Amino acid sequence: MTENLLEVAGLTRRFAAVEALKAVDFVVAAGEVHALIGPNGAGKTTFIHHLSGALLPDAGQIRFAGRDVTRLSMHERVRAGMARSYQITNVFLGLAALDNVALAVQGRPDAGSSFRFWRPVRREARLFDEAREFLAQVGLAAQAATLAGNLSHGEQRALELAMALATKPQLLLLDEPMAGTGPEESARMVELIEHLARHVTILLVEHDMDAVFRLADRISVLEGGELICTGTPDEVRNDAGVRRAYLGDHL
Amino acid sequence: MTQLVLEQALNGLQFGLMLFLLAAGLTLVFGIMDCINLAHGSLYMVGAYFVAAAAQAADSFWLGLGVGVAGTAGLGLLLELTLFRQLYRRDHLSQVLATFALILIANEAVRLIWGPAPLMLNPPDALAGPVEIGGFFYPAYRLLIIGCGLAVAALLYLLVAKSRVGMWVRAGAANREITEALGINVRALFTAVFVFGAALCALAGGLLGPLLAVQVGMGESVLILAFVVIIIGGIGSIRGALVGALIVGAVDTLGRALLPTLLGAVLPADAASTLGPALASILIYLLMAGILFFRPQGLFPARA
Amino acid sequence: MAFYRPASWQKPFAAVTLLAALALPQCLEFIDQSYYLGLATRMLIFALAASSLNLVLGFGGMVSLGHAAFLGIGAYVAAICHQAGIQQGLLVLPLAMVVAGLFALLVGAISLRTRGVYFIMITLAFAQMVYYLFVSASAWGGDDGLPIYERLQLGSFSLVGDAALYYTALGALAFAMFLFGRLADARFGRTVQAIRENETRMEALGYPVFRYRLVCFALGGACAGLAGALLANQSGLASPSLLQWTQSGTLLVMVIIGGVGYLYGGVVGAIVLLGLEELLLSWFAHWHIVLGLLLLGIVLFAPKGVAALFGRSRD
Numbered sequence: 001m002t003e004n005l006l007e008v009a010g011l012t013r014r015f016a017a018v019e020a021l022k023a024v025d026f027v028v029a030a031g032e033v034h035a036l037i038g039p040n041g042a043g044k045t046t047f048i049h050h051l052s053g054a055l056l057p058d059a060g061q062i063r064f065a066g067r068d069v070t071r072l073s074m075h076e077r078v079r080a081g082m083a084r085s086y087q088i089t090n091v092f093l094g095l096a097a098l099d100n101v102a103l104a105v106q107g108r109p110d111a112g113s114s115f116r117f118w119r120p121v122r123r124e125a126r127l128f129d130e131a132r133e134f135l136a137q138v139g140l141a142a143q144a145a146t147l148a149g150n151l152s153h154g155e156q157r158a159l160e161l162a163m164a165l166a167t168k169p170q171l172l173l174l175d176e177p178m179a180g181t182g183p184e185e186s187a188r189m190v191e192l193i194e195h196l197a198r199h200v201t202i203l204l205v206e207h208d209m210d211a212v213f214r215l216a217d218r219i220s221v222l223e224g225g226e227l228i229c230t231g232t233p234d235e236v237r238n239d240a241g242v243r244r245a246y247l248g249d250h251l
Numbered sequence: 252m253t254q255l256v257l258e259q260a261l262n263g264l265q266f267g268l269m270l271f272l273l274a275a276g277l278t279l280v281f282g283i284m285d286c287i288n289l290a291h292g293s294l295y296m297v298g299a300y301f302v303a304a305a306a307q308a309a310d311s312f313w314l315g316l317g318v319g320v321a322g323t324a325g326l327g328l329l330l331e332l333t334l335f336r337q338l339y340r341r342d343h344l345s346q347v348l349a350t351f352a353l354i355l356i357a358n359e360a361v362r363l364i365w366g367p368a369p370l371m372l373n374p375p376d377a378l379a380g381p382v383e384i385g386g387f388f389y390p391a392y393r394l395l396i397i398g399c400g401l402a403v404a405a406l407l408y409l410l411v412a413k414s415r416v417g418m419w420v421r422a423g424a425a426n427r428e429i430t431e432a433l434g435i436n437v438r439a440l441f442t443a444v445f446v447f448g449a450a451l452c453a454l455a456g457g458l459l460g461p462l463l464a465v466q467v468g469m470g471e472s473v474l475i476l477a478f479v480v481i482i483i484g485g486i487g488s489i490r491g492a493l494v495g496a497l498i499v500g501a502v503d504t505l506g507r508a509l510l511p512t513l514l515g516a517v518l519p520a521d522a523a524s525t526l527g528p529a530l531a532s533i534l535i536y537l538l539m540a541g542i543l544f545f546r547p548q549g550l551f552p553a554r555a
Numbered sequence: 556m557a558f559y560r561p562a563s564w565q566k567p568f569a570a571v572t573l574l575a576a577l578a579l580p581q582c583l584e585f586i587d588q589s590y591y592l593g594l595a596t597r598m599l600i601f602a603l604a605a606s607s608l609n610l611v612l613g614f615g616g617m618v619s620l621g622h623a624a625f626l627g628i629g630a631y632v633a634a635i636c637h638q639a640g641i642q643q644g645l646l647v648l649p650l651a652m653v654v655a656g657l658f659a660l661l662v663g664a665i666s667l668r669t670r671g672v673y674f675i676m677i678t679l680a681f682a683q684m685v686y687y688l689f690v691s692a693s694a695w696g697g698d699d700g701l702p703i704y705e706r707l708q709l710g711s712f713s714l715v716g717d718a719a720l721y722y723t724a725l726g727a728l729a730f731a732m733f734l735f736g737r738l739a740d741a742r743f744g745r746t747v748q749a750i751r752e753n754e755t756r757m758e759a760l761g762y763p764v765f766r767y768r769l770v771c772f773a774l775g776g777a778c779a780g781l782a783g784a785l786l787a788n789q790s791g792l793a794s795p796s797l798l799q800w801t802q803s804g805t806l807l808v809m810v811i812i813g814g815v816g817y818l819y820g821g822v823v824g825a826i827v828l829l830g831l832e833e834l835l836l837s838w839f840a841h842w843h844i845v846l847g848l849l850l851l852g853i854v855l856f857a858p859k860g861v862a863a864l865f866g867r868s869r870d
Contacts, residue, residue, distance in 0.1 A: 052759065054755075073758075073763075074755075074758045074759060075758050075759075075760075075761050075762055075763050075764065076763075078758075078759060078760065078761035079761045083759075084759055086756075086759075090753070090755070090756050090759075091756070092749060092752060092753060092756070094557040094752070095557060095558070099558070103745065103749055103757075103760065104760045106742060106745070106746070107757070107760040107761040108761060109761070113742075114742040114743060114745075114746045114762070114767070115742075115743055115767075115770065116741050116742040116743055117734075117737065117738045117741050117742075117743050117744075118737050118738075118741055119741055119742075120737070120740040120741060121740060121741060121742055121745050122740070124742075163760065167760060167761055281672050285671070285672065286672075287672045287675055289804075334851075337855065341854075343618050343671060343672060343675060344612070344618050344807075344811070344815070345854050345858060347618060347620060347675060347804075347807065348807060348808065348811050348850060348853075348854045349850070349851055349854045351804045351807070351808065351850070352846075352847040352848070352850035352851045352854070353847065353851075354801075354804075354847075355843040355844070355846055355847035355850070356843070356844055356847035356848065356851075358843065359841045359843040359844040359847070360844065362841065363841055363844075471800065471801065475679060475680060475683045478676040478679060478680055479680050481676065482673065482676055482677060482680065486672060486673065525692070525693055525694060528691045528693075529688055529691040529692050531691075532687040532690070532691045533684045533687050533688050536680055536681065536683065536684035536687075537684075539677075539680060540665055540681070543665055543666075543668070543669070543677065544665060547668045547669050547673075
């Protein structure tokens with residue numbers, strides 16, 4: 001049995017009268033690609049927000065790499081090794097792709113403090129060299145100097161990934177990386193994630209079922225704020241409860 | 252001592268209720284339109300001038316009050332239609348600067364029209380004297396202000412809590428997008444709220460006119476007190492504005508009246524006489540800082 | 556957005572301006588107009604104050620409406636030192652910066668937990684608190700303010716002469732602008748500018764956003780404190796009117812006239828505003844109406860300000 005990188009126990013969150021998460025128990029093993037799926041409104045986004053630290057739970061615990069991170073703020077979790085990408089592209093549109101990633105590199109603890117007031121960043125070759133490597137990893141080496149706002153949608157999604165990678169995470173939370181991409185771009189993104197999965201544990205939230213079943217080692221299904229099933233793609237495909245939840249959808 | 256405390260408590264209540272009139276309109280503009288309006292204090296000043304000028308011309312306080320409130324509401328309408336409509340969509344910095352510009356213009360315009368000397372506003376003759384309540388004398392006019400304040404507070408409560416418009420206002424403060432999605436005419440709602448807030452300003456300015464001097468700059472100090480009220484109460488919440496205003500009114504009035512004496516009991520006389528007034532004057536700000544530290548969203552946050 | 560990048564001719568232009576500024580006292584004396592040296596000194600000091608606000612507002616993205624508090628605290632530190640017989644500027648000026656900076660740290664620590672309209676109101680309220688504190692502190696002159704009868708010594712140089720104070724102000728401003736220029740390009744500057752644009756994203760990249768904002772806020776407060784100490788020495792008085800919230804508004808106006816987020820925005824704004832005041836006040840006592848209308852015009856039609864011509868900060 002591999003060791004668990006992320007362990008969620010009894011995670012509960014209420015919004016006024018709505019119980020958005022009902023005592024969710026959830027585990028991501030180190031090294032796997034774990035997909036989280038569920039119908040719209042199942043609580044996936046709320047769940048991700050709790051993992052990244054944007055929201056705090058009413059009850060329950062989140063352990064990451066053996067450490068309780070339930071009450072840690074967002075930036076502390078990033079520093080602990082959890083990075084996320086956003087559903088809606090969230091990059092600095094007015095900056096060159098390279099500057100975007102350099103900013104991510106600069107934010108890492110091992111890159112040194114950012115309370116430096118004197119030396120121009122553009123002379124810190126190390127930051128940019130490393131940023132270039134991450135751009136190359138997602139296939140954007142040629143677009144380093146392009147303003148992020150001038151990249152295509154698919155390229156912006158890739159840039160988003162490069163920024164998350166540049167924080168050198170142990171766990172990558174990908175919130176619908178295929179959202180809004182065309183078929184060709186989707187195919188490229190799937191390849192990219194397959195490639196990344198060799199180096200980093202991935203938690204993937206995605207609607208594109210072809211991508212999910214191709215990428216995931218294990219799949220968890222969230223419905224109505226409850227985790228109704230976790231298993232290999234085959235187990236999930238044949239689970240009666242999941243079929244009910246997705247009635248009308250094609251698995 | 253008891254009498255002093257009672258009298259100061261009534262003064263505090265009166266002050267708090269007037270602050271509420273100012274803060275009520277302001278908190279809705281902030282909460283619903285997400286717009287900061289520094290010129291709210293100018294509406295209060297201009298309202299007081301309108302009331303004083305109209306009362307002098309008509310030789311009647313009540314007529315002056317009516318005309319002044321209506322005039323200020325009209326001015327509010329004009330401002331909303333020409334300027335604020337454009338500002339709602341702009342960032343906070345633009346709102347701060349544009350409304351700061353309005354303050355500069357309003358102060359100088361008032362100085363141009365009415366001159367630098369304060370304007371006199373006399374209370375109605377029937378209320379000029381004191382009345383006896385519970386063994387001590389209290390100015391009748393101040394009681395009237397308390398009565399008016401309570402009446403407006405009750406009216407506002409009914410309006411916001413019970414009416415359809417009030418429901419829109421509450422929904423707007425809690426979540427603007429939802430209000431728009433419900434198909435409510437947001438523009439008209441904004442205009443109505445702004446004009447109503449302007450009228451309340453003039454009412455407060457007119458009522459306080461006989462107690463304070465009607466003069467240039469009277470709006471600014473009171474504006475900041477209204478801000479403190481809103482910060483304490485929570486942006487967009489009428490209930491918060493009422494509670495915050497009563498707290499600020501009571502703490503400020505009682506603090507100024509009693510703190511030097513109270514400090515005198517524990518400190519040497521000269522230390523108490525220097526520290527007392529200084530501490531009293533910043534008491535509400537310390538209170539605000541304390542509340543903020545524990546509840547950054549204020550006591551009654553309108554937005555979940 | 557993009558990171559601040561000066562136009563290519565900005566540096567030479569600034570250098571030439573600095574040379575001209577160095578020669579100004581002699582020139583004014585030559586044409587027998589030394590009266591204007593006082594105005595020029597005020598312009599330099601307010602340029603420093605406005606630039607410190609520009610650091611907070613333009614680079615840090617924090618709409619602070621309480622910056623006058625730090626200016627006033629600097630002024631009062633200078634006056635209180637004078638009252639205590641401390642005349643050494645090498646001690647007084649840094650002390651003014653430290654006290655103002657520490658107070659900014661305190662105000663920031665509370666107000667930076669909030670956002671938007673809240674933040675604006677809270678900074679305003681804290682500044683008002685300082686105002687009332689000094690107005691009611693009779694030991695420090697209360698309403699009348701605290702006078703300074705003799706200007707500071709800087710090392711063994713006395714600042715009693717107007718030219719000496721002018722050069723001190725010029726030196727302080729030049730140093731501050733050089734520092735801000737470096738800072739904008741360095742890691743810290745990039746970090747706060749990126750936070751201004753997208754706070755959540757920076758948080759998600761692992762940046763402790765609050766801390767960077769707080770340091771930026773305190774740094775701005777400290778520089779405003781320096782300006783305040785110089786101002787009190789020039790006018791010979793630490794006055795509560797320096798602490799009035801309208802003073803914070805005036806500083807904001809300077810920054811917006813000059814250009815928010817442009818390195819020299821505060822400098823240009825201070826010179827333009829004080830120059831306009833000097834010009835207009837002499838023939839129209841109600842010049843605030845003109846200023847108000849001008850300001851409305853700028854906000855509605857030219858939100859980038861004058862210094863937008865000098866470099867670009869955003870697309």
